[in-house]
Amino acid sequence: MILDTETFKSDFKRKLITMYRQSVDTAGDTLKYMALGSLMMDYMSGAWHETETRYQSECRKRVYYFSLEFLIGRLMDSALINLGIRDVVYEGLKELGTDLKLLEDIEPDAGLGNGGLGRLAACFIDSMASLGIAGTGIGIRYRFGLFEQQIKNGYQIESPDNWLKIANVWETRRDDEACMVKFGGTPMLHWGDDGRLYVELKDYEPILAVPYDMPVPGFRNGTVNTLRLWSAETDGPGFDFAMFSKGDHEKAIESTNSVNAITNVLYPDDSTERGKLLRLKQEYFFTSAGLQSILKGLKREGFPLSRLHERVAVHINDTHPALAVPELMRLLIDEEGMGWDSAWNVTVNTIGYTNHTILAEALEKWNVPMFKKLLPRIYMIVEEINRRFTGELSRRYNGDWGKLASMSIIQDGVVKMAYLAIVGSHSVNGVAELHTEILKNQELRSFNEFYPDRFNNKTNGISHRRWLMQANPELTALINESIGCGWQKEPERLSELGRFTQDGAFLEKLRAVKLEKKRQLSSYIHERLGIDVDPSSLFDIQVKRLHMYKRQLLNILHVMYLYNKICDDPKAEIQPRTFLFGAKAFPGYQLAKNTIKLICTVADRVNTDPAVKGRIKVVFIPNYGVSIAEKMIPAGDLSEQISTASKEASGTGNMKFMMNGAVTIATMDGANVEIHREVGDDNIIIFGMSSDEVIGYQNNGGYSACEMLGKDARLSRIIGQMKEGYFAAAPANEFELIIKHLTDDNDPYFTLRDFDSYVKAQEKVSGLYTDKVSWSRMSAVNIARSGVFSSDNTIKRYASEIWHV
Ligand code: 26Q
16 A cells, blocks of 8 residues: 555544544544544455455456454554555654554453454455455354453452444444344245255244444455354344333343344453353354355355355364354255255365364263253254264264274264364365374274375464564564565565574564563553563463463473472572463463462562572463464563473464564474474474374273382472472462372373473473573574464465365
């Protein structure tokens, strides 16, 4: 986009007047932010409209990415960068006496996701727009996003994330595109004049689905795609008018409340399955609304739905939108009069499914009675899909009942959503090579045998625009100065930095950039938490959802060990380090919350003990989310990717750190395996059990955590200290849950088992860090090799191998 400072200034001033009747001198920052956002919407509107018109006139095949989560964070900066007008706007505002950064800080994070899966969806729509792929995100406009986290006395306190407390400048409500989603009711069967059986749903509860569209601007390519988020509303007054007039107001609006509840709040769950009716409602609600609007668009054009898969690819982000399979069947059969076989052919060829987890407890299953009651017609279709599928199995395996029973979509009174998704789509992919292999050879082995061409890998990626250009303008400038700007459009060209890894002047500048990002983070920590950290210490960072398999516990055990070591020998040589954590725990996950308390308790003691002053510091940064990630990740020297091997499907934080020049300490898990392959042994620190070993132990037992504890004095001492309340503030039995997890439950994630190997790896890190030049060389190699992990690369593969666009 072409824009000069003077034009911008006059546009902005006019905007303030038309929106708020204010001048730059009288308007406060919030109004200025809103006006700037609205102006950006104006700037994008032409390209947004042209993009849609172009897709239509070119009859382009469309991709619809269905996801219950879109963790997009803030939009202002990325819109400014993608339109290429950030500098002009910055200058213009400066001339008007306003700091763009202050305005940007007013924007609430759109935190409509839990973690990796939701952030991946956000990176993917960004990449689709930047590659000019006709991709639309379909999701829910939650009234409240992922809860806000405060830490009080070391405990996590949750409060609602009211992200819409100031109006969302980026959204456009599309009343014209609203549609009806039907819950409950009774399916009535009747024969049509054409001799076919028709099904009509009677006495259902109608819920109005209203879409809100947000722009997804591509990177300087004139493309603006759409993120369409659905909101549930009542049709009409939505409450009992008679009751209302009688004065029973509260009762009268109850039904309104229950309708609004559908899209009220995001489930704050990361990978533990929860059989909640409301969650199933959410899943059906947005899947149905999304599919209805797709079909409506095609019918408007007169495109034959029997060839739907030629014009549309529907991708489902995990099984959360897996009801797309029976819902598309329902729409094609019941509403469009298609026969089963052609509807099935269209459905399977349209839908692709990504699996994001191998944790058995995270695989979605729904109780049959609940399912049937909420979605009776959909249940009938699932039964029919399963009847035909098990029929095929029976023919193929000569009536082997064991096989049939274990692969049946409906099993032991539950509907297994992963199985439904596999049977109903033409592609099933894992999110890193190792993950895909485990799916193919272990978890979903029999499905892979039955559908050998269906399974494939698509290693995750991250938007280098957000995670490098936007989060780290200082590093971006250094890269531009060294290799030019080509990498911005072709991220694999970051490899051109390879020629600077031996260049002393470059490495010195790289160290200066890192130090600057650490200073910025230090001042944030000082302002927010009143803790002083030393920017010259090694910043060792673990940020991600709190889960036992991710092993924040292993990290903090290592800190406790180091602390003991310094106390025992005050002269011990220890590389000064700042251990930084950021993590939200699912509100019902007590063990995870207990781990947060442990981290904060250790932090209290370590940070106040004069004996360790200037050597180690521990900081838990509350309310970790996209915007805080943008501050923390560029400041990392060491990236902690220490999950129990085989448990982390991919990880994407690992890629973000790498791209910002952190060195990784990692187990051979998820995408760490591929990062290791890219950078080579010398530029990553690997430790711990392999996934084969973990799986072996899990299958055959043979690991005793208590024996481990007995053998390792460092560990038994730490556990003893936790028991006796040694680490300040906390009472003696505070960490009972963790201790029970490690002992009585036999340490299911092999934390104790990997401890020794982790300590040695950390010693190696400390040694390497003392040589500043060789450390920054490792850092440079990591940046240079990170281009393959751009989500542009990932999306290109989805586009050619799954979506065929
Ligand atoms: C399921 C049922 C009921 C309620 C909630 C859920 C639920 C919600 C969120 C289940 C799973 C999730 C999120 C999973 C997730 O974020 N997985 C991560 O996906 C990333 C992107 O592929 C990977 O990099 C991570 O390894 C994986 O953990």
